[in-house]
Amino acid sequence: MSLVAIGACYLDTILTTPHYPGEDEKLRASNICRRRGGNCPNTLEVLQQLVAHGSSPAELSLNLVAVLPARSSAASQQIQAAFEPHVRMDHCIYRDELTEPASSYIFKSQASGSRTIVNYNELPEMNVDEFVKIAEALGSNDSWFHFEGRIPEVTLSCIHYLREQFPAVKISVEVEKPERPGLQQLAKEADVVFYSKVWAQGNGYHSAEQCIREQSSLTGKASLLCCTWGEYGAVALETATKELIHQPAYTAADFKIVDTIGAGDSFNAGMLYALLCRKDEWDLSQKLEFANRVAGLKVSQEGFAGLGRALD
Numbered sequence: 459m460s461l462v463a464i465g466a467c468y469l470d471t472i473l474t475t476p477h478y479p480g481e482d483e484k485l486r487a488s489n490i491c492r493r494r495g496g497n498c499p500n501t502l503e504v505l506q507q508l509v510a511h512g513s514s515p516a517e518l519s520l521n522l523v524a525v526l527p528a529r530s531s532a533a534s535q536q537i538q539a540a541f542e543p544h545v546r547m548d549h550c551i552y553r554d555e556l557t558e559p560a561s562s563y564i565f566k567s568q569a570s571g572s573r574t575i576v577n578y579n580e581l582p583e584m585n586v587d588e589f590v591k592i593a594e595a596l597g598s599n600d601s602w603f604h605f606e607g608r609i610p611e612v613t614l615s616c617i618h619y620l621r622e623q624f625p626a627v628k629i630s631v632e633v634e635k636p637e638r639p640g641l642q643q644l645a646k647e648a649d650v651v652f653y654s655k656v657w658a659q660g661n662g663y664h665s666a667e668q669c670i671r672e673q674s675s676l677t678g679k680a681s682l683l684c685c686t687w688g689e690y691g692a693v694a695l696e697t698a699t700k701e702l703i704h705q706p707a708y709t710a711a712d713f714k715i716v717d718t719i720g721a722g723d724s725f726n727a728g729m730l731y732a733l734l735c736r737k738d739e740w741d742l743s744q745k746l747e748f749a750n751r752v753a754g755l756k757v758s759q760e761g762f763a764g765l766g767r768a769l770d
Contacts, residue, residue: 460519460599465498465606467524470562477569494540497606500723503762506544508731511766520545525581526552533559549592553581586615598624607632610640617647636660645677652726653685666693694746705746708754717760721753728752
């Protein structure tokens with residue numbers, strides 16, 4: 459089995475500040491952290507740990523499809539060194555005329571706990587023809603394709619191509635940003651949908667349960683719908699059985715929130731691991747509880763290292 463994750467890959471610079479700076483304010487940061495980011499790369503970083511740490515007999519090949527600057531650029535070399543050999547990058551799209559990666563500058567306010575993100579990206583996005591060549595090279599191979607939900611019109615064409623040419627593959631989609639039109643159309647075509655709290659609230663839903671129940675009538679191809687809701691935890695629905703499960707957010711005696719960046723990506727990694735590597739071994743309640751555990755452990759620490767311990 460192979461999992462192919464398609465999404466943007468960023469290099470993040472994270473500044474921790476006493477409060478969010480006002481306009482024209484000079485402010486000293488208490489900490490700086492630089493790391494590779496992006497929804498799908500974050501999910502793969504966690505997944506590779508779970509696969510390596512787990513005892514499941516299922517073998518899972520991990521592949522990243524992202525647009526990167528020139529292969530020889532320092533950024534691409536850094537990203538490649540961080541992933542290979544556990545995550546294959548030979549299907550990434552390299553823009554040889556450019557050297558700057560997609561970048562995020564993140565301000566973490568200690569006063570409010572909020573994070574403010576400024577993105578920079580001059581890399582031309584993947585087009586449908588590029589994806590078709592990648593999909594043909596990969597073949598069906600009992601594959602699972604996971605889409606960030608980025609550039610919905612392109613992603614929708616990519617999903618239609620997979621449905622026509624490789625009908626046996628499974629497709630999951632992230633529905634995250636409420637200001638991004640076209641995500642509802644992607645949800646209608648997917649087997650598994652991951653909804654964010656901000657998308658649900660931005661579309662008028664007042665709870666994870668309401669979002670999932672109402673979305674289930676709009677997503678006829680989906681077998682599983684998931685919605686995360688911060689400290690409340692997450693809700694999942696198996697459409698075949700209409701079984702709706704709520705699991706509270708992970709907590710522990712000494713638990714405290716340290717770093718929420720990538721919590722949703724970690725949840726997705728936990729659920730994808732459960733679906734691909736544990737299949738019938740765990741029921742839906744166990745899968746959801748595990749995904750919450752992975753996300754909770756992520757929130758309780760800086761970065762993504764050591765999240766394979768969720769399986770202990």
